[in-house]
Amino acid sequence: MRPRSGPTVEHRVLAVRLRLLRERAGVSLADAARALDAHPVTVRRIERAETGLDAHQVRVLLDRYGVPGAEAEPIIAGLGAASLPGWWHEWRDAMEPWQQDVIGMESSAGLVRTWHPALVPELLRTPAYAAALDRALHPDRDAARRERRVELLRERQRRLSYRGAALWALIPAAALHTRVGDRRVMAEQREALAEAVHRPGVTVQVVPLDHPPHALTGVPPLHLLRVSAPEIGDQAILETPGVRVDIVDDPDAVMSHRIRIDAACAAAPRPGTPLPAT
Structure with a gap:
């Protein structure tokens, strides 16, 4: 079903x-x-x-x-x-149940802020990086379903850009050292990140390897979504990879996550700083 x-x-x-x-x-x-x-x-x-x-x-x-x-x-x-069903309806066969709620919110968000402790965040991944990561984490997944998931990611990225939504990503330099796929995949991903730094509406901050602990140190993947509809407050998405995904809409809890990501971004090198060498 x-x-x-x-x-x-x-x-x-x-x-x-x-x-x-x-x-x-x-x-x-x-x-x-x-x-x-x-x-x-x-x-x-x-x-x-x-x-x-x-x-x-x-x-x-x-x-x-x-x-x-x-x-x-x-x-x-x-x-x-x-x-009416959302645009993502045609990809529902390749999605996790929780993704439908997250993408539903993401598709109307004017601002997406994202943090991942070890990997390049989803919305900045190249197709090759996303496919290689999926192969590593889910080796038994059907190749056709994997391709569908990569197609869905590309469509999410395209629609985010088309709507002019802002994307603010905080990435540890460790993400550039976590080898996903082969050298060519990593080189392409690094090049895509370097280009993303200069795209309108995209902010990328990279935390150096020798950076002291900050407010998001040890925190699992975190995403904050700001939707323009006044009836819907900001949403926080907390991922525990392989276990669960929590969608948080309690204003106090969301504010707590926002304060932490604000503090981490304030402590990181300013946006536009060249990517560190690997």
Whole structure:
């Protein structure tokens, strides 16, 4: 069975609005569920964008919340767009379940900040580097699925650039010494990083090998996503490779991660500094 396609930001925004309208009206989950003749869990899943949007259900909820027509009309009108699958839908067969939620947010982010303690971050990897890393970490993976995953990464990179989103990457120099693939793969990856430093909207900072400990020393891969929709706060993505991926949206927790990455970037050599020799 193929994994579900993760919700788009439009879907998430509409789900948040439904929750806010329910809370504004003072309607409990149980009362909203009775209006739908459903279980409260159904309403909770709707508000968390964990299930598809049903026009009839949305209309019933808006009516129960006493939302006037002028306010309800744009919500109903936006159902079509919010119900469309994301562009990544066609790659869902090659994705991990958590990737669908992350890419859904990434696709609307105006700023992506990323840190990896030992490797070149995903959004700056060349296809050859990404494929070689996948072969090393998942030697039993089907070659066709591996190629699909590389295609997906290239499309993520292309769309990020096309939208003019900003990418800020903090990389330890150790990433340039971790041999992924052969010398040609590493040389190509290094050249791509050197070019990325000069691309508009891309900031790359490399922490030297002899740099003292900083705020992200020992921290697993961390990504901060800033989405323009006011209904959705910043998101933090924490990876524990081979174990799990945590998507954090609690404002206090996200702020804590932001402070750490700010401190680490402030301590690192300034952006634009030439890559260290290997």
